[in-house]
Amino acid sequence: MSWESVNKKISCPCGKGTYTETRSDNDWGQFRTDWTMDCVSCSNRYSLYAFTYYRHAMPCEGYRWIDKYKLEHAISLQNKVKSIQKNVISLAYERYIDVLFKYFESSNKKEIWDVLNSKIDSFKSLSSFYQSTSKWSKVEYLGTIFCDDYLDAMFNIIQVSDNEIEDLRKKAIEFSQEAKEILNGN
Ligand SMILES: [Zn+2]
Numbered sequence: 001m002s003w004e005s006v007n008k009k010i011s012c013p014c015g016k017g018t019y020t021e022t023r024s025d026n027d028w029g030q031f032r033t034d035w036t037m038d039c040v041s042c043s044n045r046y047s048l049y050a051f052t053y054y055r056h057a058m059p060c061e062g063y064r065w066i067d068k069y070k071l072e073h074a075i076s077l078q079n080k081v082k083s084i085q086k087n088v089i090s091l092a093y094e095r096y097i098d099v100l101f102k103y104f105e106s107s108n109k110k111e112i113w114d115v116l117n118s119k120i121d122s123f124k125s126l127s128s129f130y131q132s133t134s135k136w137s138k139v140e141y142l143g144t145i146f147c148d149d150y151l152d153a154m155f156n157i158i159q160v161s162d163n164e165i166e167d168l169r170k171k172a173i174e175f176s177q178e179a180k181e182i183l184n185g186n
Helices: 038-046 066-102 110-119 124-134 136-145 151-158 163-183
Strands: 005-010 018-026 031-037 046-055 057-068
Touching: 018 136, 031 046, 031 057, 046 066, 046 124, 057 066, 057 163, 066 151, 066 163, 110 124, 110 151, 124 136
Parallel strands: none
Antiparallel strands: 005 018, 018 031, 046 057
């Protein structure tokens, strides 16, 4: 399997040099793009941030040269967000799984799905709910509601508000916003 590459020189952020974009593809129709900084002063200052985005549902490769320290900061913020989210989920689970379980104590699967479907935007279909939960006990599949996307709905269902958890989630949103701004080049 051999790769064929085409190089293109592009003006670097400081404008005094270049970086090289290398587009490669192989006999199997795979392709990839790499970017290397040629300019010495830019390579001291910037790191490459490469990402995938979707245009008309097709994955596209994006990239940006970002100040090294800002990029490091953004990545550490993203890591903080992940650890806060993990903490939030385990706190919520620890504190409220019993409440949720009690709430649905006498409900069958269909009744549980009805409630979840009415509270959670674009919740899975009834048939895929049955399918994905077929091997799980009630407490196991109720436990899956303790994920970041569903937490608001879950608190709404059991009518709970938890300041500590809310504060943590606000912090996570702030950090992730700040990281996004750096990564989007603002
Ligand atoms: Zn430069």
